[in-house]
Amino acid sequence: MTESISNGRLTTPEAGMLARPALAVQVADALRELILEGTIQGGEKIREKELTERFGVSRTPLREAMKILAAEGLVELIPNRGAIISQPSAAELADAFPVLAALEAMAGEQAAERATEVEMAEISRLTDRLRASLEANDRPGYFEINQAIHNAILAASRNETLIRTHATIARLVHRARYQANLTRSRWEQALSEHEKIAAALNARDTDQVGRLLKAHMMAKLTAILKAGQVSPR
Amino acid sequence: MTESISNGRLTTPEAGMLARPALAVQVADALRELILEGTIQGGEKIREKELTERFGVSRTPLREAMKILAAEGLVELIPNRGAIISQPSAAELADAFPVLAALEAMAGEQAAERATEVEMAEISRLTDRLRASLEANDRPGYFEINQAIHNAILAASRNETLIRTHATIARLVHRARYQANLTRSRWEQALSEHEKIAAALNARDTDQVGRLLKAHMMAKLTAILKAGQVSPR
DNA sequence: AAATTGAATTATGAATTCATTATTCATGTC
DNA sequence: GACATGAATAATGAATTCATAATTCAATTT
Secondary structure, eight states: OOOOOOOOOOSSOOTTOOOOOOHHHHHHHHHHHHHHTTSSOTTOEEOHHHHHHHHTOOHHHHHHHHHHHHHHTSEEEOTTSOEEEOOOOHHHHHHHHHHHHHHHHHHHHHHHHHOOHHHHHHHHHHHHHHHHHHHTTOHHHHHHHHHHHHHHHHHHTTOHHHHHHHHHHHHHTHHHHHHSOOOHHHHHHHHHHHHHHHHHHHTTOHHHHHHHHHHHHHHHHHHHHHHTOSOOO | OOOOOOOOSOSSOOTTOOOOOOHHHHHHHHHHHHHHTTSSOTTOEEOHHHHHHHHTOOHHHHHHHHHHHHHHTSEEEOTTSOEEEOOOOHHHHHHHHHHHHHHHHHHHHHHHHHOOHHHHHHHHHHHHHHHHHHHTTOHHHHHHHHHHHHHHHHHHTTOHHHHHHHHHHHHHTHHHHHHSOOOHHHHHHHHHHHHHHHHHHHTTOHHHHHHHHHHHHHHHHHHHHHHTOSOOO
16 A cells, blocks of 8 residues: 655755655655654564555665664664664663753753743643643643653754754654653652753753753653663663 | 775674675765865765766665765755755854763763773873873874864763764764864863863762863864854854 | 575665756847 | 846656575475
């Protein structure tokens, strides 16, 4: 079945210019999405033929797309033996989370200094909704809002390199981060952390925001490793 | 003239397995090198034909290599219009350096806790050589040793994600970082910073190493922007 | 039966070909 | 002469073809 690709967003066009992104980029976007949402599981082997048929493209752009995803670390290419979807081990998560924590802490610090009142209000509003999702016991809603808050803080940092770098690493740990079981007590603790972060942001307490975000991320890592649904090595 | 590619290092082989990297990866490595060493200048337009002839490969692996470099941010791909070598503006450097500073600070903190005595000694030794290069007025030597120190600290952090992430951003600002004019006073100041960093590392003063490295990187950014040989926007 | 060999099959790697889009440059117009 | 138009050229995008390596599986051996 060919679910041929709709015209997504632009690739690298001149500002305000219309230009369809290269097929390879569209395929990379689509495949990245499938990986992040878990339709294609970590550790799974990829057969080119299957994907060319799914996307309705030839092998050339597909293979280019694989190179892109490999550069991002989402897939592993093994010469003459195809590709497998990356599946970060506990050790790799233990590496990646502190980096993510450092980046988010930096984003929080920048946001505390640069965020507009509108951005501040939006983050506060999202934090309120985060509490509501806990009270409604709505886990999917919680994950979504949580992600929106982290992204809002990143955006408020106004640092494109920071945003891009964070996004790349965040994708690598995405499943572990958003599909881990969340115990009730961890859930409540995480919310409390978020409320403190929002408060510190509103107070524009730069250092405090940084500290809290770093601690929040490291607590998340601890919770994930404790749940222990990732491969140790 | 074809300077066909020698068998570089492996791509993603099983541990201890022999497997030549894909041609695309070899081309990406070679081209990355050309960009970093400045043989191909930032802003320059790339013609596929020229590179296929230079490397002695067909367009297919070359285009795959371009996708890899584009994912790394070293080149910009514009649909139907080829590729240009990225040239970070002052604004982009102002974004990238603080991220690099945060990453190196984190690396320094980890190194302060994890580095072996051998690694410590090596960093001290390199720092001594750094002073020697200043006293010999050997700028190329200084840049090289400086880079080796930063890499040694990264390596001592023992965090693969951190190392990879740092490398990606470091490449983007490589030319600005290592080809900027260095005034004598900045040179002396930088050396002094390095000696303090080495001392704090030896004392395993985690927080101090982090602070010093961050300050060192930000001072570097200031020096680069002051030299003003990058495009403002 | 388990292990090993090797042919057949299948998958990936890379070059080539075909298609489409930009760019260049000559021609004509104002 | 400056500008606009359009054909010729050259570049990139993608499919196809050819080459090579890996996998499968039947036949054989131990």
